[in-house]
Amino acid sequence: MKNALSLAVLAATTATFAIATPAAAKPGDPIVVNDNLTIDPIIEGLLRWEHVNQDDLGLDADAVTIRMRAGAEAKIHNLSFLAEAEGTLAISDHYNDTIPGNNGYLGAEPYSVVADPENVEINRLQLSYKGKAAKVTIGRQRIILDDARFVGNVGWRQNEQTFDAVRGEGKVGPVSIDATYSISQRTIFGVDSPNAHFDGDFILVNAGIDMKPVKLVGFAYMLDYDTRLAFSSRTIGFMATGGVPLGGKAKLDFKIRYANQQDYKLNPVDYSADYIDAELGVSVAGFRLTGGYEELGSDDGVAAFQTPLATLHAFNGWADLFLTTPASGLRDYHGGVSKAFGNAGPLKGVKAAVIYHKFESDFGSTNYGQEWDASLGFQVAGYPILLKYANYDAKAFGTDTEKFWLQIGFKY
Template sequence: MRKILTVAALAAPLGFAQPALAAPAAPKFGAPVQVGDGFTLDPIIDARLRWEHVDQPTTDADAVTLRLRAGVELKHVSGLSLLVEGEGTLAIGADYNAFPFAVAVKQRRPQFSTIPDPENIDLNRAQIQYKSKAATLTLGRQRINIDDQRWVGSVGWRQNEQTFDAVRGEAKLGPVALDATYAISQRTIFGIDAGRAADFAPGTGPRQHYKGDFVFLNATGKLGPINLRAFSYLLDYDPSFFLANSSQTYGGKATGSFALAKKVKLNLMASYARQSDYGKNPVNYAADYIAGEAGLAVDKLTLTGGYEELGSDRTAAAGASRAVQTPMATLHKLNGWADMFLTTPNKGLRDYYAGVAYKFDGVKALPGLNAAVIWHKFDSDIGHLDYGDEWDASLGFKVKQVAILAKYANYKRHGAADFAGDQDTEKFWLQAEVSF
C-alpha cells in the first residue's frame, strides 16, 4: 500500500519537451493524478496524533495515539469510482483502558479510566460508487454521515472510524432530495481486539461489528427559507446482547437562517421524533425525542442556546423505564464532550445548553484560529433527577497543512450517582492532524 501511495503521489503526466512551451508544473502532493484515458488516481492520507488525559475520582488515564488512514480512489470521467482505504492506530504507552466492556485482551486495563482508542489495523472502506448530477449509488464498506449525525454517523472523533457494510442511494427529484440506505453490518470503533467470541464473558459478545438489518431513510426539501427533513431509522440487531437497541424512529426536522441586519443572522432549528421497539427487541416501549436551538451570528461571533430531550417510557416493562437510544450516532458531538451520555440513562435525558464561539481573522501566525465555550445542564426526563453540569472549551488553528486542536471538558455530578458511570470527569485533548 505504501508503494502504491508513493507512486500515486509522485507520478505525473509525461510528455515530449516543446521549445515554445514551459514544462508542466509538478502536481501538488495528494492531488489526483492522471493514470489513463479518463482515469485519475487520488491518494488518501489522513494522519492524527493525539494526547488524551482523563481524570476521575478513583482512576485516571493518559493515551498518546497515532492514527493513519491511507488508501486510493480510482475515478473515471463517467462517474464510476473504486475506493479502498486501510486504517491503523498505534498507542505510545499503555496507561489507559481501551475498552469500556469486559473482554479478555491486553488492551482491557480497568485500573485506568477508559479512552476508547484501541490499537487496531482494519479495512476501513472498500466501496464502488457511481455518481452523476442527479444521483449517487454507493456499494460496500463506507462512511455514512447523515445530517448532524444525531442518528447515524462515522464517530469521526475517535481514532478508529465507524463505517457500514451497506448500499446507499441518493437522488434529487425536482425540489426534493432522497437518501436511502440498507446496511447489514455496523463496523464499530473498537477494532480487531473486540472481535473474538472466546474473549467475552457469557451474555456478551464480540463488538468489532454488529450484524443486522438496518434501514435509513431521509427526504429533504425547502419551503421558502426553511429547510425541511423527514427521516426514518429502522434498526434490527442480530447479536443477542444488543437486541435492546433494536428500534424504529420516525421524525422530522426544520432549520432556517434569517438575516436580521448586515452581518447579523438568526439560525433556528426544531426537531421531533418518536422511537419505539422494533425487530427482536424484547422490551416494549415508546418515547419522544425533542430538540430546539437558536443561534445569533454577529459577524465572527456566534451565540447559541438549545434544549435536547431523549425521552423515557416509564411503562416500558413491569414498571421499568426505557429511553430513546441512538447507538449509531456520532455521540461525542452531542450532550457534552466528557461523553457521560453515550448510552441514554433509563430515565431519559434533558440537556439545556448555551455556548459562544468566535472566529479570529487576520492572525497570520495562526490561520483559522477559532475558540468556543459551551455549558450544559443535565436532568432526567422522568423522576426529577439532577444529573450534573458540564463546561466544554476548544481552541483550534492551522500551521500550514497541520490542524492543531486543544479541547477541555469538565463534568460535575450533582449528588449521588444516578446512572452507570455517573462520576466527576475531567478530560483534556491536544492533537495535530493532516489530511490530503
C-alpha cells in the same frame, strides 16, 4: 511486531500511490492518468494526546495515539472505486482501551477508558455510480446523515465507524432522498474487540425539501440487530432548519427536530419514547451565540430513546457521560458562545468556543449534573491543531470527569 508490520503496510500503500504519478499534480489534487481515468490518493493522519481524570475510577489515563489512513479513489466516467486502510498505534498506552488481551477488558485495566484501541482494518472499500441526479454506493462506506445525531461516522475517535451497505442518493430540484440498507455496523472499537461490529438489518431513509430559507427533512430508521437486541428500534421523525438575516452581517438560525422511537423486531422491551431538539443561534460581529434544549425521552423509566449509530461525542457534552441514554431519559439544557478570530501571526484561522450543559432525567426530573466544555483550534503551516477541555460535575449520575485533548492532523 504486529504494530510495526501494520504501519509498514500503510506506509507501503501510501508510497505506491505516491510514485504512480503519470502526470504532475498539486498536493491534494487527483492524478490524471488519461482523459477518462483519475486517481485521487488518500493520505491523512492524526496525532493525539488524551488525558482523563475521573474521581474514584482508578488511575488517570494518558493516551498518545497516532492514526493513519491511506488509500485511493479511482474514477472512470461515472464509476468510482475507493479503497482505504486505517491503522491506529498507541505510542503511550496508559489507558483502558477496552480490548481483551491487553491486561483485561472493560475496566480490568487500572485506567479510565479512552476508546482508541490499537487497530488495523479496511476502513472503506466501495464501488459507486454517479449520474446527473442520483448516486449509488455499495460496499464498506462512511455514512453521515444530517448532523450525525442519528447516523454518523463517530469521526472524533481515531477508529472511524463505517457501514457495510448499499446506499442510494437522489436529488431533483429542491427535493432530495437518501436511502440505505446496511447489514453491518463497523464500530470504533477495533477488529480485536468483541464489539468490532454489530450485524443485522438496518434501513435508513431520509427525504428532504429545501424551500429556502427553511429546509425540511423527514426520516425513518429501522434497526434490527442480530445480537444487540436492546437497541433494535424504529425511529420516525422530522427536522426543520433555517436562517434569516437580521441586518448587516447578523443572522438568526434555528433547528427544530422531533422523533418517536419504539421497540422493533426482537427487542425484549416494549416501549415508546419521544425525542425533542430545539436550538436558536445568533451570529453577529464574528460571535455565535447558541441556546437549546434536547430531550431523549423515557417510557416511565423502563427504557429510553437511544441513538446507537450516532456520532455521540458531538452531543450531550464532550466528557461522554451519556453515550447510552439512561433508562430514565435525558434532558440537556445547553448554551454556548464561539468566535472566529481569523489569523494571529503564524496561527491561521483561530477559533474558540465555550459550551455549558445542564443535565436532568426525563422521568423523575433527577439532577444528573452539569458540564463545561471549551475548545481552541487553529492552523500552523497548514497543519490543524486543536485543544479541547471537558469538565463534568456529577450530581446523581456518573462521576466527576475531566478530559483534555491536544491533537495535530495532516492531510494530502
